[in-house]
Amino acid sequence: MRSARILDKGIKSRTIRKRRREEKDTNRRLQTILFLVAAIVILTAVTVAGVMTEGYAAETDFSRRNLAPDLQHPFGTDWMGRDMLARTLAGLSLSIRIGVLTAAVSAAVALLLGTASVVFGRKADAVISWCIDLVMGIPHILLVMLISLACGRGFAGVVAGVSLSHWPSLARVIRGELIQLRQAPYILAAEKMGVSKLQNIRRHMLPHLLPQFLTGLILLFPHAILHESSVTFLGFGLSSEQPAIGVILSESMQYLTTGKWWLALFPGAALVIVVILFAMLGERVRRLLDPSSVHE
Amino acid sequence: MRKRWISLLLAAAVTVTALAGCAGDTAEDQSAVQQRIENSSVVIAMDPNSEPEAGFDPAYGWGAGEHVHEPLIQSTLTVTNTDLTIGYDLATDYTVSEDGLTWTVTIRDDVKFTDGEPLTAEDVAFTYNTVKESSSVNDFTMLDYAESSDDTTVVFHMTRPFSIWPYTMAIVGIVPENAYDSATYGSNPIGSGRYILKQWDRGQQVILEANPDYYGDAPEMEQVTILFMEEDAAFLAVQAGEVDLAYTSATYSDQEVEGYSLASYASVDNRGFNLPAVEETTDSEGRTVGNDFTADVLVRRAINIGIDRQEMIDNVLNGYGSPAYSVCDQLPWYNEASEVSYNPEGAAALLDEAGWTVGDDGIREKDGVKAELNLLYSTGDSVRQALAADFADQLGVLGISCTLEGVGWDTAYDRALSDPLIWGWGAHTPMELYNIYHTIEGTDSAEYSPYSNSTVDEYMDQALACGDLEESYRLWQQAQWDGTDGVTQDGDIPWVWLVNIDHLYWVRDGLTVAEQKIHPHGHGWSIVNNVDQWSWKG
Numbered sequence: 001m002r003s004a005r006i007l008d009k010g011i012k013s014r015t016i017r018k019r020r021r022e023e024k025d026t027n028r029r030l031q032t033i034l035f036l037v038a039a040i041v042i043l044t045a046v047t048v049a050g051v052m053t054e055g056y057a058a059e060t061d062f063s064r065r066n067l068a069p070d071l072q073h074p075f076g077t078d079w080m081g082r083d084m085l086a087r088t089l090a091g092l093s094l095s096i097r098i099g100v101l102t103a104a105v106s107a108a109v110a111l112l113l114g115t116a117s118v119v120f121g122r123k124a125d126a127v128i129s130w131c132i133d134l135v136m137g138i139p140h141i142l143l144v145m146l147i148s149l150a151c152g153r154g155f156a157g158v159v160a161g162v163s164l165s166h167w168p169s170l171a172r173v174i175r176g177e178l179i180q181l182r183q184a185p186y187i188l189a190a191e192k193m194g195v196s197k198l199q200n201i202r203r204h205m206l207p208h209l210l211p212q213f214l215t216g217l218i219l220l221f222p223h224a225i226l227h228e229s230s231v232t233f234l235g236f237g238l239s240s241e242q243p244a245i246g247v248i249l250s251e252s253m254q255y256l257t258t259g260k261w262w263l264a265l266f267p268g269a270a271l272v273i274v275v276i277l278f279a280m281l282g283e284r285v286r287r288l289l290d291p292s293s294v295h296e
Numbered sequence: 297m298r299k300r301w302i303s304l305l306l307a308a309a310v311t312v313t314a315l316a317g318c319a320g321d322t323a324e325d326q327s328a329v330q331q332r333i334e335n336s337s338v339v340i341a342m343d344p345n346s347e348p349e350a351g352f353d354p355a356y357g358w359g360a361g362e363h364v365h366e367p368l369i370q371s372t373l374t375v376t377n378t379d380l381t382i383g384y385d386l387a388t389d390y391t392v393s394e395d396g397l398t399w400t401v402t403i404r405d406d407v408k409f410t411d412g413e414p415l416t417a418e419d420v421a422f423t424y425n426t427v428k429e430s431s432s433v434n435d436f437t438m439l440d441y442a443e444s445s446d447d448t449t450v451v452f453h454m455t456r457p458f459s460i461w462p463y464t465m466a467i468v469g470i471v472p473e474n475a476y477d478s479a480t481y482g483s484n485p486i487g488s489g490r491y492i493l494k495q496w497d498r499g500q501q502v503i504l505e506a507n508p509d510y511y512g513d514a515p516e517m518e519q520v521t522i523l524f525m526e527e528d529a530a531f532l533a534v535q536a537g538e539v540d541l542a543y544t545s546a547t548y549s550d551q552e553v554e555g556y557s558l559a560s561y562a563s564v565d566n567r568g569f570n571l572p573a574v575e576e577t578t579d580s581e582g583r584t585v586g587n588d589f590t591a592d593v594l595v596r597r598a599i600n601i602g603i604d605r606q607e608m609i610d611n612v613l614n615g616y617g618s619p620a621y622s623v624c625d626q627l628p629w630y631n632e633a634s635e636v637s638y639n640p641e642g643a644a645a646l647l648d649e650a651g652w653t654v655g656d657d658g659i660r661e662k663d664g665v666k667a668e669l670n671l672l673y674s675t676g677d678s679v680r681q682a683l684a685a686d687f688a689d690q691l692g693v694l695g696i697s698c699t700l701e702g703v704g705w706d707t708a709y710d711r712a713l714s715d716p717l718i719w720g721w722g723a724h725t726p727m728e729l730y731n732i733y734h735t736i737e738g739t740d741s742a743e744y745s746p747y748s749n750s751t752v753d754e755y756m757d758q759a760l761a762c763g764d765l766e767e768s769y770r771l772w773q774q775a776q777w778d779g780t781d782g783v784t785q786d787g788d789i790p791w792v793w794l795v796n797i798d799h800l801y802w803v804r805d806g807l808t809v810a811e812q813k814i815h816p817h818g819h820g821w822s823i824v825n826n827v828d829q830w831s832w833k834g
Contacts, residue, residue: 058700060685062611079547080682153704239675239702241685254678257528258551 050093090243114174211289218282337519341542346820351482357433370469370487396457417444515828563815564722568793570745594650602643629772675702747790
């Protein structure tokens, strides 16, 4: 009797604990999803707002030069009377769009190379790994500069430089995963049953890859954005009338010693926030998709 | 826990010592300044670009080029006076032959180089022959060769008449023939000028010391230290009281620093746009040349009088500038007919007359074509960018829609053949008029912007061929406007000039800077042209 009660109690408490954990789970999941939605909304809003304010951001009005932040110009104005909020938005938007392009290019290249190294066997794989190592061996910022100089500097140069230099890390992850998967029993079984290599990859391997692929993709954004802004900061990229965060920051350096703090602070902080948002986004997506952490 | 306390204590100790160090620094600074005043020495902050890359060798651009200034370490044959006429340094007299092909210059016989050797006409001839051979900065094609006829007479044989040769003689420092080695001279110069190069730490500083054997008035400043600093570093050095004079720009002009005042010197450091004066075509190299909109002289005239230059100066230069109407404002060869007054109604009328009428959106049109200009500026130059932006705003009011584009100097020269580019000029020689407006031999256009006028060319050719300097000034002026033809408002106006930028400096109270000639384009060594005459008060 007694022991049964104890047992009963034990079962009860265990179910309660389990339920609690489930509750917490759903909360975590829900929270993560809410966060994802919020982050995506914010980033999209910044991108769209930036595109829309591009004209206004370039507008000069010498009657409102060097104004400290106030209600009308929350980020202040610069030495030509341009609104810093509009310039910051336009700059971030440009960075994010370059990030999107970079992600797309890198994803395509990574998938292609990864697939090729599985489909075409050892020798192709050796060549591809060699390529990846080669590109990764060159200091990243240097590579960006080299490509953008080779592509004629300016806007096209920066876009080419940033988007063509970020694929190796993703390609390496994809290649590694695919090679590991090739030996998985279910793949071997499928192969024995006569499924062609390409079909095997498409039907059995890619769905398995998706979590790593998506996470890797999103985590490319912060890199791309920071590289774009550092290249423009160093003066290798866009010319000074174009709204880019790097241009804004390098201009503001001239004015720091005269106490115009708002020229660097707000755009710099905004850049950091966007980068952090992307990094957190990638982290959360990974947790949500990765089977080993999805039930945490 | 204990560790944390120890580290906190250590941090505090470090801070205290650092602060104490700072306090000591200020006191040290004070006494350092006192020391400098007693020893008549001065510390100057200059732009890092002013540091002569190839050293202090006249054959490699020292004193010459875009940033003309007196070479200080070497003597020159002539000098430019404060009103930019010609005076003598080493020379005692010069004459030119009838045909303008032979210049004979007599020089002083009491001058010694700092290694003790006397300076003779042979050294002068050697210098000019060397410079002609190796100078990549200046044009010496008009000189055939130089020779000495005796110890104090040097003869220049020219390839073509060149009346403004005295202005070239004002920038070529004389080097000793016996001690000149082109490999080492740049860092170990021997001259006969007011100063001796004492020390040169590349990328940091140059220390000059007064030449005790100088043949002229002994320099008042015994030692001149020049530090090369970026603009913001120079400003911080002023705030810290480390320098006595520092270059600065309009960006900093609204600041106040205790113990310093802001000095502003007039310049011909002008900024202006070229307006391509021919219709758009493609040349043999595949470049686009000409601009359909600015090809119309009425449009160019409208732009010239439709610009409020004073507003530009107030907006962009914080008031530190003067309106520019030519490439050579206030110099002896300047023609005052270049000056125009701001007249927006007149500009609108000219555009109407040219057929450019205001459309529904406020932008002028002609035969369905919009009045549009793409203005170029050198990217990274914030003053030029702001001037271009203000120019674009003002043209917008006139109904001309403008876009801005920053370009690097690698492409700017080619791009400027079809789009207006904002340029900076201003030299102490009339040759600049020639470089900008004269048709290049064998082509049908001037060098930097498509334009050609045979009347203007002829006046400049005459000016160069003319035997008398005074007379040549008049011809240079006529090249600008002779009453019917020229490059001014009533003429072809192929360039529109906007502003002359005043050169600004922070000057420590008590330092008297001697009267400056109108500064040329470079915001560098010009300020120390007469550093030997500077003095400390009290």
